[in-house]
Amino acid sequence: MSDGQRSGEDDPARASEGAVLLVEGLVRRFGDLTAVDGVGLRIEAGQTYGLLGPNGAGKTTTISMIAGLLPADAGTISVLGRPMGPREVEVKHHIGLVPQDLAIYPELTARENLAFFGRLQGMRGRQLIERIDEVLDLIALSDRADDATKDYSGGMKRRLNIAVGLIHRPALLILDEPTVGVDPQSRNAILRSVEALSGEGMAVLYTTHYMEEAARLCDRIGIIDSGRIRAEGTRSELITLIGGVDTIRLTGAGPVEESAEALRLLEAVDKVGVEGRCLTLTVHDAPTTVAQVVTTAARTGLALDEVEIVRPDLESVFLHLTGKALRD
């Protein structure tokens, strides 16, 4: 809470300046359980923010409050500088929500579903028809647009679920684990359309427990667990944050022990482990050190078969911060 207020520098208008979404100190309890515990985040136009966390972390609860479905117990939400909550009606124009579970009418066609939600957003006539075609194109469903959605494959339903959130060109698009249970092809299509949307200047809030997705899509990532944001930043900031160490693995024939001795003397190398024909080096920044390491090993007479660089990923960041794995 105090963090959010300080960054606001006593002037809420300044804090939300340029921000499409600004959330501060958000709290939601269900009985004894505090599902969301002081979440704050800020997303600007064209930015994609990833909320990365395991099952039950509080991602959906956070989103429900931002979309105005669930009242918050504490904290503030503003969208384009205007307060947002369950009783706000007009602000909802700027938000597009793609819920985690499919929320489309199975009896209706894709076109009818899109038309319904478009009309609820106040769209009509030619403008609506054109936008529906545009969105159908974006999610590659044009050829099945007039079939009842209950006959769609899982991936097609997911894509339509996303399209419904986009129909009114919201300033803020919220996607709650949009790729769960989707085949690789549809998943790729979904990720590509999210990239395209953020390229068009949409602010995107994307929750997932797949770190590859967060790494690929998101400009900033918040790591959430038990309702709290444990760390936040760009991918490399997060890795640096945990004092990210890289690993270089050398495999080769020759005087392994001697090479290990020589490598230990290098300043860039922290630790060297030996296991049979394999040397494992802990270094600060593998890309800049690797040349020196390879030269040194060669000088001691080691004939290298293989050089492998292992860098920490968000998974290890997560493990480091929460002591648990992202997926259960």
Place this chain on the structure above:
Amino acid sequence: MRPVLVIAGVELRRLQRDRSNYFFVLVLPLLLVLVIGAQFSDDSNGRVAVAGGESTLRENLVRALRADDVEVTVASPQTVREKVARGRADVGIIVSPQAARAFATQGDLEFTLIPGVRSDSPALLHRARSVLSRLTVQSGQLAALTDRGMSREAARSALADAAQSLRRPTLEVVDVDESAQEFSGLGQFDVGARGQTLLFVFVTALSGASALIRTRRLGVLSRTLTAPVSARQVFAGQALGRFAVATFQAVYIVLLTAVLFGADWGSPGPVLLVLLLFSAVAAGTSLLIGTVADSDTVASGLGIGLGLVLAALGGGMIPLELFGSTLRSVAHLTPHAWAYDALAQIRGHGAGVLDVLPELAVLAVMALALLSLGTWTLRRSTARGL
């Protein structure tokens, strides 16, 4: 207003996509009307079994009885006796060969009448007697005319002309019993159709509660609320869809009973107004259940149970006119009783909108209260988040 229409429209379209709804909306009411018709519009004035060989007399007798809406079967004297004894016929008539001959030659007519055991067979017996005496008189008249030198053909046509210009006496039955007075002028059919229509419209509307539960389960309802619409608009839209269906059904049943069975509902304007408000109450109740109950089965159980209990209390099964005064007050906790009263006044006493204003006002208040309560429970049901 537009979001309300958009939501109502999409609900109707969904309804239309599911073929089984055609059965519930179009076919089932028709079946209901036929059942009501069979129950209450039994126009037959009883069953008469006639015995006797082929003769002009027998033919005339059968024709005259049928003209009086009596069901007639022709059989051997033995079978006729059996039929009456077993209750398959209410009255038996045996036309002897002598009588048949006497009819042809204008002699004296003699019949054997066998009365049945059914409580209303005295009435039928009476009817049969009057038919027989009419035949006897006719044959006497014919004899008198031919005796005066008229040809048989001319005599017959003169008699037929006379029968045409005769006016049958109208009988007015005056009841002393209070409830009988309330029913006076009404066919049984009118009363039965009124109560059962209310019952049916309410029960089928309540069955719509499960549709709302499905919408909630689909997550579409929550998603609808993320659009710039208020909970009140969402509820009103859902209600409007249900309301349109209930009103359609009510009007459809009224028209069918009127066209198929000649039921008389009274002046159409006020009847429509009552049906509109009653349908609104039914739709509101249905949606309230749909937002409170969490499962399909609970909703349909609750819907049918509530629908039947309210109908039984409110005159949907037994006409309100037969209720005691205490029970009548209880009955007026239900929308059915108010709608029933209004319809009874419109039909029985030719009441206009102004005369049934209190009933209409009560129904309107009920509908508004349900709409407000439903909006509140809807908001609560979606405030669990996604």
